[in-house]
Amino acid sequence: MFKSAVFNLEEASKEQFQEFLNSFDTVLSDCDGVLWINNNAIPGSADVMNYFRKLGKRVFYVTNNSTKIRADFAVKAQELGFIAEPEEILSTAYLVAHYLKGIGFKKKVYLIGSNGIGDELKAVGIRHTGVGPDNVKPDFKSMTQADLDPEVGAVVVGFDEHVSYPKFMKAASYLANDECLFVATNTDERFPKSTSIIVPGTGTLVRAVETCSERKALVLGKPNDYVRKFLESFGLDPARTLMIGDRCNTDIEFGVRCGFQTLLVLTGVTSTKDLEKMRTERKQPLPDVVLPKLEFGEKGCLQRRARPQG
Known part of the structure; x- marks a missing residue:
């Protein structure tokens, strides 16, 4: 929808944001730097991920972190407010x-x-x-x-x-x-x-x-082909899949290679300064859309815009 546009979703109109929400059925999200840092959830991230699920979207947590088994990642996510099951965790x-x-x-x-x-x-x-x-x-x-x-x-x-x-x-x-x-x-x-x-x-x-x-x-981990081949077993439609990450050289690169839509958040490795330099130099891969953090903010007010009427 916003192919490599580095479009700030906080500046989206109500219609643009609704169109964005309607453009994907599956959400893949990195964890460290996107949803949490160490043992602290990034404010708003659980609300967003759980809201995607309420909209009927499939959710997977795709992490390069190898320090835990899938069941332990699911427990951590649940303790931090995310709805998550072990089979939805794809760890290295x-x-x-x-x-x-x-x-x-x-x-x-x-x-x-x-x-x-x-x-x-x-x-x-x-x-x-x-x-x-x-x-x-x-x-x-x-x-x-x-x-x-x-x-x-x-x-x-x-x-x-x-x-x-x-x-x-x-x-x-x-x-x-x-x-x-x-x-x-x-x-x-x-x-x-x-x-x-x-x-x-x-x-x-x-x-x-x-x-x-x-x-x-x-x-084996992002952005390499083995993750893509593994995810193919879930029957994902690449054009209707959103990859959320905090690193351009892993998460966004992975999304681009797979033909997914990409959302970059600036709460982890890639900073605002890094992104501006990449955009100025047109250095690939560039994300389709960007948010300061994965949150239903007051300015963008994503949750209020997207909430069904009635």
Whole structure:
């Protein structure tokens, strides 16, 4: 409807906004930076997502976060005021397990990641090792072949707060075998921030392992094709699907690749300054529409405009 127009929905007329609402049947939303930051809901976001559902639209939560299983994401969403069920959550931890099960993987996974991925792997019968600290020893170069698990047939990289030099050494050593699979959840550079402290994202770890292993990972999360192929099983009509996100290089790029409509909110990674620079330079991908945050604001007053009469 507003193809790559970066149209501010707060400036939409009543008719324009109603036309926008009527233009999609399915809503896909990123979570961190769009709906919540850490354990705090972004004001108004739950109202919007729940209202979409009341209008009869299908809702899915599509997140590159790999730290939780789908059931835990659903619980978190519910506690923050969102209507959500585990089957509506599409997380990268789940995608990893789904992918490996789908290709008939039978060996063990060496995991640079968290219990979120580990538990999803366990749920489909795939063994794993590597979760938790692997402390650096005084003579870290003394690692030998005996420190490696001969059953490992894949290295999976997700977010790991315990990342260490020994983990990189093991990952690279496993990947020296060309038959060892190399899978990553996502390449997000950093987490959405609520303070001035930068929290490096999974992309930091993926690039490190790619560098020391001299191999490229198969990345499953947004904006890559595996998410699109997975969503196709739900029979989505791309032209009538809306993707909401806070990152142009993942969420909006994903929406553009899939032929979805796109809505960018400015509560996460992509800032107003970033967006203005992209718009001035016409740097793709540009969102169709934009809002300062996912909220039924007073100026745009989306809820009042869209509420059925009578």
